[in-house]
Structure formats: C-alpha cells, structure tokens
Amino acid sequence: MLDTVDWRAENPKKARNKQLLHYWICQTQKIYCETQAEELRPHVDIHSGCIKKIAALRIENQQLYEELGRLQTENAILKQNESRLSFEEQMTSSDQRIQFYTGLQSKALFVWLLSFCSPALPACKVLSPTCVMMCIIMKLRLNLQHQDLAYRFSVSVTTISDILNQELPKLAEKLSFLIQWPDKDSLIRNMPNVIKITYPKCVSIIDCFEVFSQRPGQLTARAQTWSNYKHNNTIKFLVSITPTGANVRIHVERAIERLKNCNILSSSMSLYMVPHADSIVTICSALCNLQPKLLSEVFTCIMVSNGTYCNSPF
Template structure:
C-alpha cells in the first residue's frame, strides 16, 4: 500500500485514495479509471530536492507550517508530498511556484487578505398595515387601563412571513417526494454499476453445444466438462505471475497450509479455462476478454500467461508416440494394404506462423522468412498415419531451414529401428535418419535430368496422396485463430505453449471423433 500522503494539515489526498479512484468504474467509458482516458482528480507532487533547489524546498516546508513534539520545525521525508489542489495552476509554475491554496491552519499565517465578516442574518419585513393594527391595539389597551405605559396583547394578529400550517405540510410532502426520487435514482445507479461488472460470457452460460463449439473449439458441452475435470485439481490452485517484485523476501512461514498461495481470484478455474480457449479459438484481444469476464486488462493478461503455461505442461502428455502394436492396429487402409507404406510411423512437415515485426534488429533477422516474405515463427510437427500428433518442436525463427530445424528439434531422438519417415522433397535428411537405423521416404527429384520419368511421376503421386495427411493436420491446428493470423509481438514468448496446447486439443478432438 502506498504511504505517500499530502502533508498539508486537514488534506486527506494520498496514494491510497488515488489507487481507490483508479480501481473504480468509469461511468463515461464503462471501464475502470486505470485504463480509461479520464484525468486523475489530483497529483502528488514531491518536494524540491536539497541539491537542486534548497530555497524552494525550505519555502515549501515553511508554508506547510507543521510542528512536531517540542515545537520543532517539521522536515519532509521521502514519502512527503503536496497534492496539486494546493497550487493555483495545479502544479508549480514560474508565476506561482509555491503552494498557497487551502494550506490548513497555516492559511492565516501567510495570507494578507483579512478574514471576511459573516453576512448579517436576513431581517423579517413588516408591512404598514400590520404596523397600524399593532398601534391601534396598543392605544385601545392604553385608554382602557388609564396608563400611559404600553401593554402587550397575547393575540398575534400580524404576519411576519411565518409560513402557515398548509404551507408547512406542502413543503414536507415536496421534500418527501424529492427524497423518494433520489433514493430511486441511487438504487438505479447502483444496479447499473453492478451490471457493468456482470460477466457476459462464463462457463455456466455455455450450456448449448453450438456455443461451446463456437467459443472454445470443443465439439460439445460434455467435452468441455471432461477437460475441466481433468485439469480441475491443479487449475483451481494456479498462481498468477505478478513480476519479480511480487516475490516475498526471506523465508515464508505459514500457520497452516493454504489452499492457494496468494490473494483470492476474481476468476474461477472454470472461467480461466473458458477464457484461455476463447483466446486460442477466437484470437480476441485482452481488453475484449477482460470486458467479457468483468475483470481488468492486467488481470486478464496475467491469467492467460499462467493458464497457458499450466495447460501446456498438463496437456503435453497427449502428444506422444504410440507403441508399435497400437500404430499397426490403427493404420489406415491406404497404408496397411501397401508393403512400401505399412512401416510409415512419422509424416513430418514444417509450418510457419506470422508474427509482428520485432524492433530488435537481431530478432528481426532471425524471424525473417524468405519463403513467406514475412516475419514468422517456424516449428516442426510430426503425425502418425491416422492423423495423431506425436511430436511438436519448439518454435524457432522463420530464417532457420527445414533440415537444420529437424536436426536441432530433437525429432531424430524419438526414431526407432526400422521405422519409415515420410517427408517432402525439401528434407534432405536421409543420412541423419539412417544414423538412427530408420528410413526416409520422399518423392524422387529430377536433379540431373530435364524431365521426370513415368515411374517417378507415379511414385510422387502415391507419396503425395499419403503425405497430404500432415497438411490436413496443420490446417486443423490452425483452426485456432491465434495461430492463423498475425501473432502480436507480446505473445511471441508464449508461442511454444500455444502450439503445444493446440496440438494436444487437436489430438483430443481426433479421439472424440473416433470414439
């Protein structure tokens, strides 16, 4: 909590009040003040330093006029501030460099203007008719009593502007009506403010299968519930990353083991899952998702970063290499019925994702793709003949070649003896594959000849008809639109996690379609 406070006596402006205003909802822009364009109500201005302007610092301190024990002069510290409301121009200027407005009990000490007198109370007017009545009544009483001294009658037949009973009742009724209207307006404003924080999209609202498929990419509500049930034990205790400054100093001690380290969250585990899936499926901006789920943009960004890393680590088990028996039992007919292709276990290809142009020149050179003529990130994917992702590499810059990416990605380490790897003509990795006692199957090239033979054309057609499965798998991977369009530069560090999560979800959808 901020300890900065305006040091003028009687002024309560400080960092706490300023943070409270920033977290309030702006009625004009329908979002919190922290992310809207409204001007802050005040600013906390620091004292001039001793080295820069000692005279101004001394004058500021004198005008504050505070005292401490022993009637000693007060000196400002590092947290001492004077808010902008005490300056004529809202800040120190050449014309008004010192605070003069509302300086508390020190106001009379440094101002030359004398204190104004209170205005006299309004006198009640008496008309001439009332005066004549009073005079006549006094004369009659004087004559009857025979005394020259005036006597006062108990009957008040004059009018000094005092409202009648009917006027009082009408005024009371009018004030009651105004009070009722103000209460109604206050209740309406409170209801509208509550509706601003109402979530437009949530886990509970996705009850229709069509809505689930549109927002998350999963086929139905049952698949969404199954995925949440698998992730729920750890998803409900996930902790958001808040920067290195949020790491506690020293050794943390707990009286009891907490269910979740850190403060309570505004988003439940179910809504975290839905928000992350919507980010991948729709490619929405963080501000849009924050408005949909009724949180701030910063909370949405931290939640997506933490949940993506968590889902990537938990769902990575879905990207695995099946056993030999499982792969043989699930071979499609076009592979199983032909001896040349029945040993194919991997169909590999490289795919690229457009990213925003980085400002760093070295990163810009590493991500430039001569094939796409754009800044891209490239990764190597491998599928089984039935379309199951069994390997996804890390994302590299688009400048790297397919051969080099295959060598450094770790794909060659998962090959077994006698397996066949099917690839495009742009993968000259036969020697690397042979070192792991496997075989490479690529279409024949026409290097050294002007035209391919009839047999080479037939072989190329057969291999292309089977290698097209990896193209379909990549197209299915890019149905998650965050990987289809240009990835913002802020999300580039999370590309590895996004590709892993998308590939695992594709495997999940593939299994749901089968069974």
C-alpha cells in the same frame, strides 16, 4: 423641648419604616428575579435538548451515508457478477456455443477438461475457474484482443494479461499427456493396409508450417524469424502425424488445417505472445487431439495420436 422630644420619638419609627420598605423592595425584587428565572428555565432546557438532538441526527445521518455507500458498492459488485455470470451461462449453454468458443465438440468434453485442469488454474478473486478456462481457450481459438476479453469478462486488461502469462505454461504442461507418440509395434499393428503395402516402413508423416509474428525490434531476433518463403517474420513449427491413408500429404495438411482453426496460429502473433508460442501450440495440439479422428479407419487405440504432434525449434 417638645419639638426636640417629638423628633427623637419619631426618628426610630422612621428608621423602622425605612427598614421595612427596604425589606419589602428586596423581597419584591427577589420574587421578580425568581419568577423571571422560572420563566427562562424551560427555554434553556429546550435549547439544550435541541442541540443534543441535532448532534444525534448528525451522527445518524453520517451512519446512513456510510451505509448508503456500502450498499452502492455491494450493488455494483452484484451487477458485475450478474453480468459475468450471465456471459458464463451463455457461453456454456449449448454444444454449439462451446464448439464456437473453444473448438471442443460438446459441453461434456469442456466440463471434463475443466475438472482435469482445475488444479492448475489460479485462485482468481474476480473470475470463476470456468471463466478462466474459457478466457484462455477463447484467446487461442478466436485470438481476441486483451481488451475484448476484459470487456466480455468484466475485468481489467491487466487481469487478462496476468491470467495468460501465468497459465499458458501451466496448462501446456497439464495437457501435454494428450500429445503421445505410439511405439513402433502399435503403429505397425494399427496402420491402414494401404500404408502397409505402399509404405511399409512409414512411422510418421511430417510437414512444417509457419505462423506470422510482428516484427521484432531486436535485429538478431528479426534475422532469426525472417522467412524467405513467406517474406515475413514467422515462427516455424514441425508437425508430425501417424500414418492415416494413401495420399499422406493431404492428411498432414488436414491436420495442420485443423490446428490452424485456432486463430492465434492463423494470424499474426503479437510480440507479447511470442514467448508463449511453444505453450500455445502444445495446448492447441492437445485440443485438436480431443476432436474426432481425421479418418474413420484409424483404430480407436491410437485416436489421440491421430491429431498433431508439434514442437517449435526456437
């Protein structure tokens, strides 16, 4: 009986101890887990912060690359504009350079020509009006290839072709007023005495000249442009000047020689320039009429008419 009672008396105590032991173990594990969590939490926060910083740096890096590309493009454009501006300044730096590139006698005359023709010039995004005018006149004066002009002005060949195709007719129309023929009374009044005596009814001295052209592919055009005198395909022009001296043929030949100082008229004209032949001769004649008089005894009032009047029959 005692054993049975003792066992029953000790059983609640053992149960209580087991409960306390279990509670203590649970608390210990809880504390351990919380401690571990506290220790791991800073690492998790640091990792998350690093990811956010890396993402921000990537965005910033992309923005910097875009800014670098923009600055490189801007730098290339500035260098191109600087080289173009430098060439423009070189061309117009002195009367000698102006005369070489354009045939005009002075920078002041070129500035006047530019200001007068500027309304007819295109609104070009890559070239200034000065460069556009120089490009056209240099083509006529020096007969430079399109590629050469493109290199000089730092543009494409297509831009040069577009400028010439669009502006030659407009410029010819703008400058046509420089090619004037005086009325008969003005001719007689200002005619040199030697002409009045020798050729009292003379009002014009005429001659013809031919410009070589490339051989046309079309048979009809090839036949129309063939010259038995030159034995080549040519474009024919009639030149007329006002009376300026006794040996009239010499002076008209001098006028033609002055006209042919525009190299585009003294060399073989390319086929893509032939459609602009009338415009080309009109512009060249107008520029010749801006040059000094052939003879000093011709009066100033008809100085403009002392150049050449040209018209193409084709």
